[in-house]
Amino acid sequence: MSAPSIRMTKARKVSIAGIATAGAAAITLSLVPAGATPAEAAPVNTKAAASAANVAVSAEAVQAAVLSTGLDAQKSNLDTQVQAAVEKAVQTKADTKSAAETAVKKAAAEAAAKKAAAANAAKKRAAQAQAATRAAAAPAAAPAAAPKAYANNLDGWIREALDIMDKHDIPGTYNGLHRNIIRESSGNPRAINNWDINAQNGIPSKGLLQVIQPTFNAYHVKGTPFDLYHPVANIVAAANYAADRYGSIDNVFGAY
Known part of the structure; x- marks a missing residue:
């Protein structure tokens, strides 16, 4: 100016x-x-x-x-x-x-925020890449085994009973079970004894191994039907009773 x-x-x-x-x-x-x-x-x-x-x-x-x-x-x-x-x-x-x-x-401040965001994104990508690598390296899971099938006959009933007995540490063999079943019921799961002392007392023996109801109730094995006439439930309960009293169903050769 x-x-x-x-x-x-x-x-x-x-x-x-x-x-x-x-x-x-x-x-x-x-x-x-x-x-x-x-x-x-x-x-x-x-x-x-x-x-x-x-x-x-x-x-x-x-x-x-x-x-x-x-x-x-x-x-x-x-x-x-x-x-x-x-x-x-x-x-x-x-x-x-x-x-x-x-x-x-x-x-x-904006630059620091962008840098932190970029670092977090990089860590996330690295974690995802590691997870993908581990997943690719991991062996493929074996397909779930199909439930074991058993024949609906005396052979199938004995084999299914033996698998259940094995899970519960109940001793017994196929031959021991088969021998006692043939003697007691001839392989008929609906067999019933209406003439022995148990029948006279109102608690007749029933099923493949001719078990009375009180014995079945006391020695029933969890995982089997609570039905005295069910062939597998009858076999397992009888084998459990025989193991407790005789050491094994294999040791039974007569009325028990």
Whole structure:
């Protein structure tokens, strides 16, 4: 910003000059005695001219003072404007610096968040890849074995009974079971004895190995039907009773 030029306007100059001239004339008139001749007035006019010159000098001084006052006022106003401009520039610089620092911090935070997200994604992919590798390397699971089938006849009943006895640690063999079944019921799961002492007591022997109900109830094996006439349940309960009393169904060769 260029400093404004301080100039006296023409009107001000004329006004000041007029004031000076008027002052000089007034002084001159006041020094001429009333009724004086031109000759008498001449010396006085000389003095008046000198006074007028002094007044003119005073007028120039006034003009200079006025000019100086105007310059001081404009200088003060300019100083105020410059100070305001400097303060504004300083504040703008501070605001710009603060905004820049905030932007840098925000960018750093965003970069850190992206880096963390990328690291987590990489870990997840790595874990998935490892899981896939382990799954590919693991041997294929063997298909579940189909339930063992047993024939619905005396041979199938004995074999199923032997598998159940093995799970429950009940001793006995195929031959021991088969021999006693043939003697007791001839292989008829619905066989019933209505003439022996048990029948007379109201608890006849029933089934493949001719078991009475109280004995079946006491030696029934979990996992088999609770049915005295069921061929497998009858065999397993009888073998369990024989193991408890004789050590094994293989040791039974007669009524038991």
